[in-house]
Amino acid sequence: MINQSELENSKEVGIITDISDKELHLALGLSDPTCNNEISQQDQNESTHDTSNSTAPSEPQLFFQAVGLVRGQYLPSTEKLGSGILLLDDGVIAPTNLLASAVYTVKKHPNLLESPQVWIVYPRVQVKNPPFLNFAIRGARLPLEGEDAEVINQSVDDFSIRGIVTYTNRKAGNFVIKVYRNFMPWKEQEGTKYKPHIFTITGVLPSEGLPCGQFWDLKVKRVADQLVLEDATFITQVFEPKKPKKGRSKRQGQKRKAKRNQSNPQ
Structure with missing residues (x-):
């Protein structure tokens, strides 16, 4: 839990306020999320071969990722x-759902459900109740022809996370890192917030100042239901960190209210 006393210590703690989709996309050179993204099927097909497509980041290094x-x-x-x-092999039980590609795979190869497998997953976090770490499975990571399965096993529990x-x-x-969408959906329902x-x-990032x-x-390792930093590479400064405003404590508010009541008796 983040408390006010921690936020006031700016030498140890940094914070940045919530980022809107519009601010983020403009900062990273993505398309404006408020524009009309409805295009024809022909335009969609052409854009997949167009390297100048405005919906793609101007720098490949700025792709968000968590896998x-x-x-x-x-x-x-x-x-x-x-x-x-x-x-999981270490006894952790994680709520999980299959993406469409994974559903197709396990229907075609039901034997994948009969024993432990190496899965390609997107991590997800819930903060209310443990286990805090859960997954969305993209597919099974099976050895390719001539590939040593032990090489794959050495990468188990390794994650790549790229974000702000x-x-x-x-x-x-x-520290906290947020992973946003790389692309706006072609048709975004009105009022929908992603x-x-x-x-x-x-872990601690190897930065001289506050990295907010x-x-x-990031290269991180899963340890139980935690993600532990192993390596980190700075890419760029997207937003300047903002110092949080000092809020009045509940006790201070009660004292001020009592003082007003004493000076203005009914």
């Missing part, structure tokens, strides 16, 4: 194949 490998057995729920749990740091606490030894994926990483508002490329 990794885990090893465990996927156990679907009785109601739905695409929703279940992953029983929005909070850091060097004293506590952790929230970024937020990850709390254990900076884009970083």
Whole structure:
């Protein structure tokens, strides 16, 4: 939990306020999310071969990403194949869902559900109740022809996370990174808000100043339901960090209210 006293210590703690989709896309050179993104199917097909497509980041280094490998057995729920749990090799049980590509794969190869597999996953985090780390499975990472399975196993629990740091606490030894969308959907429902994926990483970034508002490329390791920093590469400064306003404590507010009542008796 982040408290006010931590935020006031600007030497140890940094924070950046929430970033709107428009601010983010303009800062990274992406298309304006408020513009009309409805285009014809022909235009979509042509844009896939057009390197000047305005919806792509101007710098490939600024692609957001959160992906990794885990090893465990996927156990679907009785109601739905695409929703279940992953029983990981270290005993962690993580709520998991299958993406469309993974549903197709396990339907075609049902034997994948009979034993632990190495899965390509997108990590997700929930903050209300443990386990805090859960996954969306993209597919199974099977050895290619002539590939040593042991090489794949050495990468299990390794994750690549690329995003913008929005909070850091060097004293506590952790920071928060947000992973946004790289592309706006072609048709965005009115009133729909796409929230970024937020990850709390254990570790300290190798930066001289506060890294808030900076884009970083991280290599992290899953340890139980935590993500631990192993390596980090600074990419660029996207937003300048903002010092949080000092808010009045609840006790101070009660004292002021009592004082007003004494000076203005009814």
